[in-house]
Every structure is written in structure tokens, then in C-alpha cells.
Amino acid sequence: MPNPGGPGFNELVSLAPIEEQVASPKVRSRGITRRQALAAAVATGVGVGVVRLLGGSMQQIAGPRTASATNWVSPLNSESARVMQLLRRTSFGYTSAQLEASLSDGFNKTLDRLIETKPAEPPALASANTPGGRFPVAQLQQWWIDHMLTTPTPFAERMTLFWHGHFTSDYRKVADETYTYWQNLTWRRMAMTDLRSMLMQVTTDPAMLRYLDLATSTGQSPNENYSRELMELFTMGAGN
Numbered sequence: 001m002p003n004p005g006g007p008g009f010n011e012l013v014s015l016a017p018i019e020e021q022v023a024s025p026k027v028r029s030r031g032i033t034r035r036q037a038l039a040a041a042v043a044t045g046v047g048v049g050v051v052r053l054l055g056g057s058m059q060q061i062a063g064p065r066t067a068s069a070t071n072w073v074s075p076l077n078s079e080s081a082r083v084m085q086l087l088r089r090t091s092f093g094y095t096s097a098q099l100e101a102s103l104s105d106g107f108n109k110t111l112d113r114l115i116e117t118k119p120a121e122p123p124a125l126a127s128a129n130t131p132g133g134r135f136p137v138a139q140l141q142q143w144w145i146d147h148m149l150t151t152p153t154p155f156a157e158r159m160t161l162f163w164h165g166h167f168t169s170d171y172r173k174v175a176d177e178t179y180t181y182w183q184n185l186t187w188r189r190m191a192m193t194d195l196r197s198m199l200m201q202v203t204t205d206p207a208m209l210r211y212l213d214l215a216t217s218t219g220q221s222p223n224e225n226y227s228r229e230l231m232e233l234f235t236m237g238a239g240n
Helices: 009-014 018-023 034-044 046-053 079-090 096-105 107-116 137-150 154-166 177-189 195-202 206-211 225-235
Strands: none
Touching (some): 079 096, 079 107, 079 154, 096 107, 107 154, 137 177, 154 177, 177 206, 195 225
């Protein structure tokens, strides 16, 4: 996930001289696994880590070294510092027991556990069985917050929150908290899958159908809200 405080991936790549970009197609096409990207983000910061994974030189993103830069010492040199940074970036906080277990496992084993573990299912929300799906949205919010704080799979829950923000659906227009609850379960179940699978699922999601007017779109009277959001917000960007 991009670092709000630094340049994005495309900006970093574009900072390389055009001659280097053209002359190094193999560098730019190198594949990156989920594990490599997350480890690089933790160890060096998202932007710099991605450039290193792509094989680029640090000279592409930095000017001449100064004395202070030459003498700089990373605060993540130690294994314990890297483990704590990993937990901060991939969870909603951690207990002393969780920290001790992760320090005992080490950085690599902890990283593997975080990204490979199947998302833990939250407890059922009894209110979701309310006829008509109308119950205080605060109950749904509290249910999710409680699960964020207690889940044994925090990285999957962070990804659930990410997809919740990406495929946004305003609960006020959906006007059915049960639909919103079902959508939350879907994002969690698919949190660690791929975008293509997510797009297939979101296209038939009840909350999204209602939010972007697919529920009332027909062949005789098509509504383009969802198709526009699909291309401009969910995938390719504005202008598509």
C-alpha cells in the first residue's frame, strides 16, 4: 500500500533518466511477489523498497550524497526493530505476548504467517437477522472494531479495511445494514485474493447493486453509474 508521506510507485520510476528507462526493459518488467513487496515496504519504506526490488539504483531517486546522508544509520538494522515495524504496519496494534512470539519466530517467519494465514471469521452479528435489514449502524461499526482488535489474522483484517475503502458503498443509500454486513464478510473472505476475483464479486454484491443503481438498471433504461465507477475508480482511473 502506498506511503501517504512519500512519492508513489509511478513517480519513483519516472524519476529515472529516460535513457535508463528505455535501455532497461528487463528491470521494469521484473515480477514482484506479495511477500517481497511487503518486506521491502517494512525494511526501507514503500517507495525506496519498490525501486530496489525492481533493480533500480538509488541514484535514480536521490541527488549527490551529503555528509549527513552518508553517516545515516537505519533504525531498522536490528531484527527486533524490523519485527516491531512489521507488526505496526500490518496490524491494529499488538500485545506484549504477540510481540514476544513474533520476536521468537523472527522477521521472515512472522511475515510468512501474516500474509499466508487464512482470514479469521468474525463472530456472527445477531442484528443482521433483523427483518428488513434495519438496525442501528453503530452496532455494525462496533462489531467490526471489536474484531479488528481481537482477530488472530490482523493483516487480513487490514486488507479487509483496504478493500472496504476501495470499493466504497454509502450505507445511507444502501439503506439495509444487513447488505452492508454481507459486504464486509465478502471483503474479508476475499481480502488476500486478486483484483479480478474481487471485481467479479463486487459486481453482484447486494450493497453495491443498490449503491450504484445496478438494481434499477435495465436493458431498456440502462444506468451507467456502476460501469463508470468500475473503470474510473475501481480499476483504470479517470478518463476511461
